[in-house]
Amino acid sequence: MTLFHFGNCVALAYVPYAIVYKCSGLAEYSAFWKCAQAGAAYLFTQLCKMLILATFFPATEVSTGGLDVIGEFLKSTVDLADLIGLHLVMSRIAGKGQLKFMVAGLGWATAELLMTRFIPLWVGARGVEFDWKYIQMSFESNINLVHHICTAMLVWLRSRNDLQKSLMPVVMSLLALSCYRPLIVEIITHAIGLGSWTLLSFKALFTGCVGVIALQMFLGLSGQSNSNSYY
Amino acid sequence: MEARPVDAKMITRRCIVARLQEISISKYRDLVQENAGALLILIPADLGSISTSDAKHLQTLERELLLLAEETSMPVYFALETEELAQIYSDIHSGNAGDQAATAVQALMSGATANGFQMVIAGSQAKALGEFQITNVQGHLSGYGIEEQLPTVAFVAHYDAFGIATGLAEGADSNGSGVIALLELARLFSKLYTNSRTHAKYNLVFLLSGGGKFNYQGTKRWIEDNLDSQDTNLLSDVAYVVCLDTIGQSDNLYLHVSKPPKEDSAGNVFLQNLREIIGSYYPQLKFEMVHKKINLADDILAWEHERFSIKRLPAFTLSHLESHKSPDRETVLDTRSKVDVKKLRRNIHIVAEAVARHIYNISSRGDVQLFSKTLDVQEELVSAWLHHLTEKSRAAQLLHKDHKLLNNLEETLNRYLKDVKRSTLKADKRDPEFIFYDGAEYTMSAYNVKPAIFDLFLALGIIGYLALVYLAVQVKESFTIGDD
Numbered sequence: 001m002t003l004f005h006f007g008n009c010v011a012l013a014y015v016p017y018a019i020v021y022k023c024s025g026l027a028e029y030s031a032f033w034k035c036a037q038a039g040a041a042y043l044f045t046q047l048c049k050m051l052i053l054a055t056f057f058p059a060t061e062v063s064t065g066g067l068d069v070i071g072e073f074l075k076s077t078v079d080l081a082d083l084i085g086l087h088l089v090m091s092r093i094a095g096k097g098q099l100k101f102m103v104a105g106l107g108w109a110t111a112e113l114l115m116t117r118f119i120p121l122w123v124g125a126r127g128v129e130f131d132w133k134y135i136q137m138s139f140e141s142n143i144n145l146v147h148h149i150c151t152a153m154l155v156w157l158r159s160r161n162d163l164q165k166s167l168m169p170v171v172m173s174l175l176a177l178s179c180y181r182p183l184i185v186e187i188i189t190h191a192i193g194l195g196s197w198t199l200l201s202f203k204a205l206f207t208g209c210v211g212v213i214a215l216q217m218f219l220g221l222s223g224q225s226n227s228n229s230y231y
Numbered sequence: 232m233e234a235r236p237v238d239a240k241m242i243t244r245r246c247i248v249a250r251l252q253e254i255s256i257s258k259y260r261d262l263v264q265e266n267a268g269a270l271l272i273l274i275p276a277d278l279g280s281i282s283t284s285d286a287k288h289l290q291t292l293e294r295e296l297l298l299l300a301e302e303t304s305m306p307v308y309f310a311l312e313t314e315e316l317a318q319i320y321s322d323i324h325s326g327n328a329g330d331q332a333a334t335a336v337q338a339l340m341s342g343a344t345a346n347g348f349q350m351v352i353a354g355s356q357a358k359a360l361g362e363f364q365i366t367n368v369q370g371h372l373s374g375y376g377i378e379e380q381l382p383t384v385a386f387v388a389h390y391d392a393f394g395i396a397t398g399l400a401e402g403a404d405s406n407g408s409g410v411i412a413l414l415e416l417a418r419l420f421s422k423l424y425t426n427s428r429t430h431a432k433y434n435l436v437f438l439l440s441g442g443g444k445f446n447y448q449g450t451k452r453w454i455e456d457n458l459d460s461q462d463t464n465l466l467s468d469v470a471y472v473v474c475l476d477t478i479g480q481s482d483n484l485y486l487h488v489s490k491p492p493k494e495d496s497a498g499n500v501f502l503q504n505l506r507e508i509i510g511s512y513y514p515q516l517k518f519e520m521v522h523k524k525i526n527l528a529d530d531i532l533a534w535e536h537e538r539f540s541i542k543r544l545p546a547f548t549l550s551h552l553e554s555h556k557s558p559d560r561e562t563v564l565d566t567r568s569k570v571d572v573k574k575l576r577r578n579i580h581i582v583a584e585a586v587a588r589h590i591y592n593i594s595s596r597g598d599v600q601l602f603s604k605t606l607d608v609q610e611e612l613v614s615a616w617l618h619h620l621t622e623k624s625r626a627a628q629l630l631h632k633d634h635k636l637l638n639n640l641e642e643t644l645n646r647y648l649k650d651v652k653r654s655t656l657k658a659d660k661r662d663p664e665f666i667f668y669d670g671a672e673y674t675m676s677a678y679n680v681k682p683a684i685f686d687l688f689l690a691l692g693i694i695g696y697l698a699l700v701y702l703a704v705q706v707k708e709s710f711t712i713g714d715d
Contacts, residue, residue: 004683005681005686005689007690008686008689011693012693015700016697019697019700019704020704023705129678130678130681131679142700
């Protein structure tokens with residue numbers, strides 16, 4: 001029964017990735033190896049981030065319960081390294097724009113999923129004790145997939161020269177939003193005191209909004225580039 | 232095993248969780264008959280302030296569970312009711328997991344939403360402690376003169392406690408009070424004996440015996456070892472033996488004897504002294520002598536002094552209980568709050584006074600109180616010891632021979648007495664008189680679980696969700712490609 005539960009969680013967490021991979025045309029381009037490369041880049045970036053965090057941010061023992069906004073802000077700033085990492089990955093991948101950020105985003109998210117979700121699920125969801133948090137964790141990984149693809153998309157948009165100048169600030173602010181997402185979520189959690197389910201739906205909403213705006217811009221751009229016969 | 236309330240219909244291989252009031256002996260029989268997996272009885276956390284009816288219920292239950300010596304495979308656990316346990320208890324009561332639902336659909340629905348609990352016991356099965364040793368701690372004060380020719384007064388108290396749940400047997404009154412009295416007596420008489428002017432012509436022997444709740448096994452072996460052996464003469468000329476058992480409360484005091492002391496014997500002097508002291512200083516105390524012949528046909532001896540009386544040593548037991556059958560001696564309810572330190576102090580004082588009048592041969596007329604002022608029984612010391620003794624369970628099987636408590640007792644006696652030593656005894660391998668089992672305390676974990684049917688529902692939900700995602704991606708894809 002508990003193995004069944006574990007299976008449920010894994011299905012919930014991983015199948016959307018497979019669906020996205022199959023249906024977004026990545027499979028046709030046999031982009032698996034590129035995705036793996038993006039995953040490796042993710043690992044390398046995390047390593048760098050950890051080194052920076054360990055070197056420049058000594059552990060603060062003070063904040064127990066309270067929220068250390070400045071500390072968290074600085075830590076989230078280090079997450080900018082993610083964006084750089086994504087940018088580097090995409091600059092290495094040859095191919096058309098859509099493929100680029102799909103590969104980078106998917107590879108990135110998959111690597112994160114494998115690194116951060118699999119072991120807690122394996123240890124936790126197979127135990128006797130039932131807890132909703134494993135289901136929530138699986139849902140959250142779905143949200144993260146969208147989040148990472150959006151971020152990759154935004155990074156790609158920013159590197160485009162043919163983007164309308166007026167849209168540039170929007171892209172930048174969205175990038176900042178997605179970068180500081182953990183901080184924002186934490187502040188709001190603290191302020192309102194969200195439960196685990198509402199927190200999850202809030203994350204979904206947040207990511208959804210960012211995603212829709214980014215998608216609109218992308219569609220506008222690709223339409224424009226179509227008319228420019230860029231491809 | 233899955234947790235179930237006591238009135239559930241299906242209890243086979245389930246763990247029944249019940250409050251104390253819900254369990255009666257007939258209910259217990261039913262559970263055994265229906266093959267319940269285990270029984271967890273929640274007893275109120277505050278055993279000291281339990282209501283009298285509850286206390287009575289618990290005591291009868293204890294008694295009857297012990298009498299039901301029939302072999303069952305159903306373990307019975309006792310737990311003090313904490314907040315979490317109360318929560319679990321109410322949870323399993325509200326969600327009865329579909330056993331009692333009217334229709335199949337209802338059963339299915341409640342099965343899918345119910346909160347179940349899985350009880351898991353850590354630790355192995357209880358096994359016999361073959362090599363277990365019962366420990367006696369003894370010491371003595373030798374009298375003035377040639378030690379071998381002096382008569383002896385012996386004080387005996389067993390230190391172990393008993394209760395239906397071994398891990399909860401604090402035994403404050405029975406027999407923590409006796410142990411404390413013995414320690415205080417040792418302290419007082421050691422003070423007197425160190426001064427040459429108050430050095431009486433009596434040897435005093437102090438024995439803390441083990442296995443007292445198991446037919447006084449420790450005392451039995453000790454008497455056998457000391458009565459006939461050549462190298463010790465502790466019991467060669469005994470004036471009388473005072474056994475102290477359960478003297479920590481109430482305004483009664485009974486002197487239990489197997490044979491009333493003869494007119495001119497030392498025991499009679501002691502008895503008269505007791506009468507006079509109580510009469511003149513503590514008139515509110517009711518004192519009586521209870522005469523009960525030893526029933527040799529019975530397997531279990533009633534009081535500790537009977538071990539001595541069998542060997543024709545003059546002995547008696549002091550207790551505030553009129554009968555050895557009182558359930559107060561073998562219950563988990565015997566907690567620290569049961570003992571009245573003031574009354575315990577008074578009883579110790581009476582015993583000390585009576586013995587002192589005898590060994591110093593003070594004819595009573597002068598109203599002298601020997602033990603007063605600096606030589607008085609110290610109430611602080613008494614309550615400190617009480618605290619120490621009741622800190623942990625003192626069930627006999629927990630007090631192995633290197634137990635901390637035994638070390639403390641030995642050390643304390645060593646401070647006051649000479650030749651303090653401990654002797655141990657093991658049960659005979661072929662025909663053991665006692666077998667102890669380990670497993671006084673277990674850790675039981677309750678896991679919050681969902682029934683299998685819930686997982687099935689969850690799987691259906693997830694499949695639906697994934698299908699939705701698949702469709703969404705398809706639509707988006709066609710949309711983007713169309714755009715391209």
